Amino acid sequence: MTTVVRIDLGPCINCSLCRLACPTECIHYFSTGQRTHVVDPSGCIGCDICVRVCPVDCIDEDPDYLIDPEQLEQAKGKARVFAKRRHDVKVARRERAVVAAGAVAHA
Ligand code: SF4
Ligand code: SF4
Known part of the structure; x- marks a missing residue:
């Protein structure tokens, strides 16, 4: 079951x-x-x-929040777009590196 998270602002270092x-x-x-x-x-x-990237461990589950299934689906769609964007940037960066390496090899 999905549970959303919340930040404990006390220890958060922003x-x-x-x-x-x-x-x-x-x-x-x-x-x-x-x-x-x-x-x-x-x-x-x-x-x-x-939760995994927080250096001071101040993000935790929020058991009190009731998830709206429709909102959750929208959020998942946003995450898929985000992941594709990151993947495309990585591929483009790799392609540029290959082209640059080829240019150096032929210089
Ligand atoms: S990274 Fe974003 S979507 Fe994932 S648990 Fe944290 S707040 Fe929620
Ligand atoms: S990663 Fe942790 S410490 Fe950093 S801004 Fe987020 S909640 Fe605060």
Whole structure:
């Protein structure tokens, strides 16, 4: 069963690693007008990527949040687009490296 996560703001050091890694871009910084990172639970798919990158272990499951199945499907769709975008960037970077290596070899 999917469970969304929430950030314990006390120990959070605002490093932004979770926000940059989140595949649904549902972790927001400064959305409350303060220097805090907050998870928008309606966009969370419970993938735990943020939990794994957090250096101070301050992200945990939020058992109180009731997931709307429709919102969850939308969030999963967003994560798929995010993953494809990252994959395309990686492939393009690899192709550029191969072309550059070829140019050096023929110089
Ligand atoms: S569990 Fe996944 S989708 Fe939810 S906030 Fe963390 S990285 Fe984003
Ligand atoms: S990774 Fe952890 S410490 Fe860094 S901003 Fe996110 S919740 Fe805060």
